[in-house]
Amino acid sequence: MRRLMRADPKGVLTGVHSLNGNQACVEGALAAGCRFLAAYPIVPAIEAWEWFLERAKDVGATFIQMEDEISALAAVLGASWTGKRSMTITSGPGFSLMMEHLGLAVMLETPCVIVDVQRVGPSIGTPDRPAQGDMMQARWGSHGDYEIIALSPSSPQEMFDFTIKAFNLSERYRVPVMVMADREVAHRKEEVVIPPPSEIMVEPRRYYRGAKSRYLPFKRDRDFVPPMVDIGDGYRFHVTGLTHDDRGYPIMTEECQEYNVHPLVRKIRRYVDEIVQVQEADTEDAEVVIISYGAPSRAALKAMGEARRSGVKVGSLKLVTVWPFPDKRVAELAKKVKAFVVPEMNYGQMVLEVERCSHGRANVVFVPYEEKGFEDDLLSAIRKVCQEKKVREGIIQYHG
Amino acid sequence: MNPFITAFAKGIERSGVDPIKVSVVSDIPFDPGVVNHLHIDFFHTIRGRAIAFGTGLKLGNPALQVVPIIGDLVTLGGNHFVHAGRRNMDLLVICVNNFVYRKIAGELAPSIPPSFSPYSTFEEPFNVPHLANSCGAIYTARWTALHTDELTLSVSEALKKRGFCVIEVLLPGPNYYRRIKEIESDLVNFYYENSVIRDGEDPRNVGITPEGKIVVGKFTDKERPTFIDSYNAQLSSVLGDEFIPYGG
Numbered sequence: 001m002r003r004l005m006r007a008d009p010k011g012v013l014t015g016v017h018s019l020n021g022n023q024a025c026v027e028g029a030l031a032a033g034c035r036f037l038a039a040y041p042i043v044p045a046i047e048a049w050e051w052f053l054e055r056a057k058d059v060g061a062t063f064i065q066m067e068d069e070i071s072a073l074a075a076v077l078g079a080s081w082t083g084k085r086s087m088t089i090t091s092g093p094g095f096s097l098m099m100e101h102l103g104l105a106v107m108l109e110t111p112c113v114i115v116d117v118q119r120v121g122p123s124i125g126t127p128d129r130p131a132q133g134d135m136m137q138a139r140w141g142s143h144g145d146y147e148i149i150a151l152s153p154s155s156p157q158e159m160f161d162f163t164i165k166a167f168n169l170s171e172r173y174r175v176p177v178m179v180m181a182d183r184e185v186a187h188r189k190e191e192v193v194i195p196p197p198s199e200i201m202v203e204p205r206r207y208y209r210g211a212k213s214r215y216l217p218f219k220r221d222r223d224f225v226p227p228m229v230d231i232g233d234g235y236r237f238h239v240t241g242l243t244h245d246d247r248g249y250p251i252m253t254e255e256c257q258e259y260n261v262h263p264l265v266r267k268i269r270r271y272v273d274e275i276v277q278v279q280e281a282d283t284e285d286a287e288v289v290i291i292s293y294g295a296p297s298r299a300a301l302k303a304m305g306e307a308r309r310s311g312v313k314v315g316s317l318k319l320v321t322v323w324p325f326p327d328k329r330v331a332e333l334a335k336k337v338k339a340f341v342v343p344e345m346n347y348g349q350m351v352l353e354v355e356r357c358s359h360g361r362a363n364v365v366f367v368p369y370e371e372k373g374f375e376d377d378l379l380s381a382i383r384k385v386c387q388e389k390k391v392r393e394g395i396i397q398y399h400g
Numbered sequence: 401m402n403p404f405i406t407a408f409a410k411g412i413e414r415s416g417v418d419p420i421k422v423s424v425v426s427d428i429p430f431d432p433g434v435v436n437h438l439h440i441d442f443f444h445t446i447r448g449r450a451i452a453f454g455t456g457l458k459l460g461n462p463a464l465q466v467v468p469i470i471g472d473l474v475t476l477g478g479n480h481f482v483h484a485g486r487r488n489m490d491l492l493v494i495c496v497n498n499f500v501y502r503k504i505a506g507e508l509a510p511s512i513p514p515s516f517s518p519y520s521t522f523e524e525p526f527n528v529p530h531l532a533n534s535c536g537a538i539y540t541a542r543w544t545a546l547h548t549d550e551l552t553l554s555v556s557e558a559l560k561k562r563g564f565c566v567i568e569v570l571l572p573g574p575n576y577y578r579r580i581k582e583i584e585s586d587l588v589n590f591y592y593e594n595s596v597i598r599d600g601e602d603p604r605n606v607g608i609t610p611e612g613k614i615v616v617g618k619f620t621d622k623e624r625p626t627f628i629d630s631y632n633a634q635l636s637s638v639l640g641d642e643f644i645p646y647g648g
Contacts, residue, residue: 036460057635057643062459064627067483071452074445074480078425078456081443082464086456104446231441231457232464234420240432240444250432250444 007200021186022048024156028163036086038075043127044183045117069094073101083230087113103142109174118182130183132345147268150178150323152293168203184295216246224267277320286315293319296343299374334358339385345369411555430471448476462647485535487627498571527607532566539565541618544591
């Protein structure tokens with residue numbers, strides 16, 4: 001049985017604070033034991049960078065402004081191998097630059113957290129406008145086969161909570177974990193409750209405990225996760241981003257490819273039920289379920305209340321983990337409900353997953369973001385889809 | 401064994417640095433097979449990013465002696481090279497140069513001198529010691545695979561220095577030429593006949609050209625506060641006693 005440990009009191013700012021999402025994210029990271037930040041400042045994540053610098057002295061954390069986001073993630077990976085919990089914070093353009101190192105993090109099985117405060121794109125887009133356009137990139141951005149974990153917070157409080165969760169998942173499965181925030185959440189200022197350190201549970205790093213001479217960096221435990229050591233402690237190990245064996249030596253054969261990559265995928269897929277988390281409200285009797293994540297889930301809950309008052313049985317499924325996607329739960333619900341309504345601040349990304357998992361059993365309506373907000377569109381989309389007599393093929397695009 | 405790796409290992413021994421604290425970071429296209437002979441911590445990362453990765457290692461644990469051995473000849477990693485020099489990050493960077501990307505047939509590296517490629521090249525190569533010196537490196541040297549004793553000495557000197565040190569090592573052995581033109585021995589002969597030792601030479605004058613001599617030697621050796629020194633000094637001056645200096 002794995003044992004969690006209590007958070008280091010040094011990093012926990014217990015109390016009720018008025019923080020924006022960026023600041024709350026940093027507080028979550030420090031509470032989870034993060035002591036290293038490498039980043040390249042970018043709007044709208046810049047307050048996180050400033051807040052980390054502000055707080056670094058209190059906890060003895062180190063930071064460096066790297067020359068770009070490529071090197072920022074590289075430095076984070078390096079620092080993680082010295083035993084420090086490490087993170088980087090960025091937005092869309094920087095997130096794109098990080099993709100090759102994301103693959104390296106997966107291959108070297110290096111725990112780290114990447115916070116992406118999403119803004120509109122493509123390219124530079126508008127730095128200070130919220131979006132959720134990086135969701136598929138988070139899953140498929142780096143080349144090759146791998147599984148990844150991503151969380152999506154919808155409030156400053158969740159920025160705090162989910163960042164701790166991200167560090168814990170990252171250490172548990174030795175995989176980079178992404179916090180997919182957006183400008184709306186990152187800049188919103190709200191009350192954030194930070195519990196005392198005794199109530200914050202942190203996943204300790206899984207260290208190798210055997211003889212130094214027998215250490216193999218990729219020899220896996222029964223759950224496919226290999227235990228780690230810190231660099232410079234005399235284990236004299238080799239690791240490589242090339243296809244490798246247990247020793248971390250490059251062996252580029254077909255068998256080794258299978259031997260190396262299969263567990264990278266298995267270690268997440270096998271524990272998908274432990275990893276996946278959703279927050280449900282009123283789904284038992286629901287005819288329509290709003291599936292949302294991040295900032296739009298606030299509008300979703302509001303619209304749900306409004307619809308219920310007018311007599312339509314609406315429920316809400318809010319994704320905590322966006323990756324892995326809660327396939328099973330959505331498939332179960334698809335058997336019971338008439339329709340899913342999916343609001344997103346993009347042109348339709350996670351709605352593709354909803355459609356995949358509903359197996360043609362329920363209508364899937366996509367509600368895109370408009371300047372005036374989601375709420376009215378959600379309500380009329382719900383009313384409209386209730387009138388559908390049969391299940392329509394594909395995704396129904398809602399035009400407000 | 402590879403003469404470079406032998407000299408590197410001897411250099412670690414001579415410097416008196418604990419090998420446990422030495423960690424090598426290399427990149428593609430540097431061949432990890434070479435370093436796999438060494439019994440030290442070794443990270444083989446992606447194309448050109450060894451210096452950036454090494455920066456994280458050094459900041460994560462300042463007690464480490466981090467040695468990025470880069471084979472990409474300041475291409476993808478060019479920006480990391482420039483900025484690590486500017487910061488005076490405490491790294492010993494070894495630029496392994498054999499005039500082509502090893503293992504990749506016929507592709508040109510930016511440090512390749514004209515006439516060494518099938519159709520020659522029209523691009524100016526980097527003068528690596530000059531580039532390093534301009535970026536702020538505190539120690540620059542160049543040796544060929546034939547200068548093993550000098551290389552050993554340079555590695556041991558640079559390991560003891562605090563700051564951004566760059567040693568360019570000219571190696572024979574590009575697979576492509578071995579296969580197509582059997583030029584490997586020619587390259588060794590080329591080094592033998594054309595290299596000339598000029599310690600203390602101004603790095604501006606040490607560019608490699610097909611006509612000229614290959615100038616080798618220890619070119620610069622100076623002192624400058626490292627990144628961690630400046631980090632501690634600046635934060636101490638702003639925060640006073642609140643700040644506990646990092647590393648040491």
